[in-house]
Amino acid sequence: MNAVSPSRAGWALVLPLVAFIVIAFLAPIATMLLRSVHDPEIADLMPRTRQALAQWDGTGVRQVAFEAVSADLREASATNQIGRLAQRLNRERNGLRVLIDVTARHLEREPDTKLSRIDPGWSDPALWQILARVTSPWTGRHLLNALDLTVTPDGILVRQEEARRLYVDLFLRTAWVAALVTLICALLGYPYAYAMAAAGPSLGALLLFLVLLPFWTSLLVRATAWIVLLQRRGVINEGLLAMGLIGETGRLDLIYNMTGTIIVMVHVLLPFFVLPLYSVMAGLPTSYVRASASLGAHPLRTFARVYLPLTYPGVAAGGLLVFILSLGYYVTPALVGGRTGQLISNQIAFHMQRSLNWGLAAALGTLLLLAVLLLALTLPRLAERGGLRT
Amino acid sequence: MNRLARFGFYLLCGLIAAFLVLPLLVIVPLSFNPEPYFSFTPAMLQLDPAGLSLRWYREIAESAQWRLALRNSLSIAAVVTPLATLLGTMAALGLRRLPTRPRKMFAVIIASPLVVPVILFATGIYFFLAPLGLTQSFTGIILAHTALAAPYVVVTVGSTLTTFDERLLRAASILGSPPLSAFFKVTLPLVAPGIASGALFAFVTSFDEAVIALFLAGYDQRTIPLQMWSGVRDQLSPAVLAAATLMVLLVTIVMLTTMLIARSARSAGAGR
Numbered sequence: 001m002n003a004v005s006p007s008r009a010g011w012a013l014v015l016p017l018v019a020f021i022v023i024a025f026l027a028p029i030a031t032m033l034l035r036s037v038h039d040p041e042i043a044d045l046m047p048r049t050r051q052a053l054a055q056w057d058g059t060g061v062r063q064v065a066f067e068a069v070s071a072d073l074r075e076a077s078a079t080n081q082i083g084r085l086a087q088r089l090n091r092e093r094n095g096l097r098v099l100i101d102v103t104a105r106h107l108e109r110e111p112d113t114k115l116s117r118i119d120p121g122w123s124d125p126a127l128w129q130i131l132a133r134v135t136s137p138w139t140g141r142h143l144l145n146a147l148d149l150t151v152t153p154d155g156i157l158v159r160q161e162e163a164r165r166l167y168v169d170l171f172l173r174t175a176w177v178a179a180l181v182t183l184i185c186a187l188l189g190y191p192y193a194y195a196m197a198a199a200g201p202s203l204g205a206l207l208l209f210l211v212l213l214p215f216w217t218s219l220l221v222r223a224t225a226w227i228v229l230l231q232r233r234g235v236i237n238e239g240l241l242a243m244g245l246i247g248e249t250g251r252l253d254l255i256y257n258m259t260g261t262i263i264v265m266v267h268v269l270l271p272f273f274v275l276p277l278y279s280v281m282a283g284l285p286t287s288y289v290r291a292s293a294s295l296g297a298h299p300l301r302t303f304a305r306v307y308l309p310l311t312y313p314g315v316a317a318g319g320l321l322v323f324i325l326s327l328g329y330y331v332t333p334a335l336v337g338g339r340t341g342q343l344i345s346n347q348i349a350f351h352m353q354r355s356l357n358w359g360l361a362a363a364l365g366t367l368l369l370l371a372v373l374l375l376a377l378t379l380p381r382l383a384e385r386g387g388l389r390t
Numbered sequence: 391m392n393r394l395a396r397f398g399f400y401l402l403c404g405l406i407a408a409f410l411v412l413p414l415l416v417i418v419p420l421s422f423n424p425e426p427y428f429s430f431t432p433a434m435l436q437l438d439p440a441g442l443s444l445r446w447y448r449e450i451a452e453s454a455q456w457r458l459a460l461r462n463s464l465s466i467a468a469v470v471t472p473l474a475t476l477l478g479t480m481a482a483l484g485l486r487r488l489p490t491r492p493r494k495m496f497a498v499i500i501a502s503p504l505v506v507p508v509i510l511f512a513t514g515i516y517f518f519l520a521p522l523g524l525t526q527s528f529t530g531i532i533l534a535h536t537a538l539a540a541p542y543v544v545v546t547v548g549s550t551l552t553t554f555d556e557r558l559l560r561a562a563s564i565l566g567s568p569p570l571s572a573f574f575k576v577t578l579p580l581v582a583p584g585i586a587s588g589a590l591f592a593f594v595t596s597f598d599e600a601v602i603a604l605f606l607a608g609y610d611q612r613t614i615p616l617q618m619w620s621g622v623r624d625q626l627s628p629a630v631l632a633a634a635t636l637m638v639l640l641v642t643i644v645m646l647t648t649m650l651i652a653r654s655a656r657s658a659g660a661g662r
Contacts, residue, residue: 006489013484017477018496025503025537028514035517188406195403210407216641218598220618221634225413228428328507331600335622345509352513365510376505
């Protein structure tokens with residue numbers, strides 16, 4: 001870039017967009033991060049309980065706490081919030097929904113009954129420890145939950161019971177799929193980018209057009225196209241059937257599973273690998289390769305020892321881009337992944353839209369963001385230290 | 391490379407090219423299928439004109455839902471495109487006039503929407519807008535789309551600016567032109583191709599965007615991607631193929647236009 005002297009006009013031109021992105025993008029991201037540790041929903045529904053238990057030392061439940069819970073439950077019934085509260089508390093401990101419902105209904109009839117007389121569950125000290133924990137608006141439990149960890153009533157950090165360990169596996173599966181997609185993109189993208197760089201102007205333009213066409217086409221259109229091709233009654237299965245290669249019972253399950261997710265993700269992300277690699281290859285002088293050949297090296301040796309190392313920066317840039325984009329992919333797995341082809345993003349959307357466990361959605365999002373930022377910041381440096389310029 | 395290896399290599403590249411484009415081309419003939427199936431009928435394979443029909447095109451043209459979706463998508467993009475283009479072009483012009491440190495910091499801030507997964511932005515902006523009552527509103531979608539689209543404009547215009555010769559501006563100023571008029575008479579015409587392709591990028595970003603729309607749009611704000619989403623997920627109908635074909639056609643036109651813009655920019659550069 002040719003030098004431009006700094007001036008005040010620069011600030012005036014840049015600041016509107018920077019301010020816009022801070023407000024419309026970074027502030028929402030910060031809100032999500034905050035949400036993963038700040039969950040005032042229960043605290044807002046049980047304000048008196050929160051106050052009564054805020055300074056509690058964890059031993060011996062005092063009368064005020066019972067009265068606070070009783071008052072909060074009566075108010076929640078009166079404002080029709082009791083269902084929400086019961087559901088929210090049940091998420092913290094199975095069985096609380098019933099306890100809350102029963103207690104609230106009893107209190108509606110006889111407002112002054114002692115809680116322990118309505119249900120012996122209220123005498124359990126462990127319950128009060130849970131209440132003290134969940135009525136605090138600041139919480140680490142969503143983040144722990146996202147890591148398949150939980151805190152016992154005695155305050156010990158343990159792994160979730162086996163059946164509830166979901167997310168660590170899902171994170172690992174997402175990383176594995178991202179790595180696989182990156183590898184396939186590299187295997188397909190490298191020869192293609194080479195062909196683009198080596199071809200003459202008109203063939204090169206055609207090859208470029210063939211990469212750019214899917215690149216610019218809507219994700220929805222591409223998912224639709226692949227569903228038409230891959231589904232059980234789709235073009236590929238019908239074609240194989242017509243050729244007699246498979247029988248009616250031998251139709252291939254190519255979509256609505258992990259295979260579908262991977263095929264379509266490779267299709268979507270291949271241009272992101274090819275384009276940066278192509279720009280590196282197109283800028284390489286041919287003299288090195290010619291020199292190697294004229295010194296008598298076998299073409300394969302020339303490729304492995306001269307050409308390939310020269311293109312590493314493009315491979316690194318494309319690979320990093322594909323890997324990072326795969327980690328956060330949502331649309332493709334949602335449309336073609338079926339039940340088994342879902343990734344971490346889909347779980348975030350599930351908790352946002354279906355289970356309405358927003359704290360957990362935010363916590364999973366926070367971990368995903370950390371992973372992406374860590375990769376985006378460290379991988380280029382590692383590559384640099386490994387002798388690659390990116 | 392011997393002949394066989396060369397042949398094998400080009401065959402491989404041909405297969406990769408087929409993998410890239412064939413899926414998009416397969417939907418084109420299927421969208422003319424008169425039956426509500428997603429496969430080729432014998433009549434279609436024999437190229438019998440009676441085996442083709444515009445039934446699904448008529449269906450989307452007459453459907454109130456698709457028309458609403460198209461109107462919404464175009465209205466949103468009609469606000470997002472100029473807004474993102476203006477903010478992005480200004481920023482691209484301004485970034486090079488900043489000292490190194492703030493320039494790098496601002497570049498990172500501006501690029502952040504390109505790195506962070508969209509699902510996280512959608513989640514965050516839902517939390518952010520819900521207390522303001524801006525979910526299920528066009529305002530929310532427009533704000534979010536502009537934040538996603540503007541960085542592309544900065545990148546595109548920025549890359550045009552790397553070949554821009556600042557001495558031209560000094561020449562204009564020496565010849566007595568005030569900065570603003572120098573901008574309109576010198577800078578703008580030279581970076582116009584970059585601004586145009588940045589605007590196209592912004593338009594496509596907004597027009598194709600599904601995730602933000604899924605989180606922020608109510609029924610009245612549903613866009614073309616959302617309409618396709620429910621077409622693919624819930625009520626699989628070949629009408630989706632007709633819409634998809636139209637979109638592939640649109641993309642092809644847009645691409646040819648950009649290529650022409652780029653070519654005219656190159657020839658303008660060569661003529662300089």
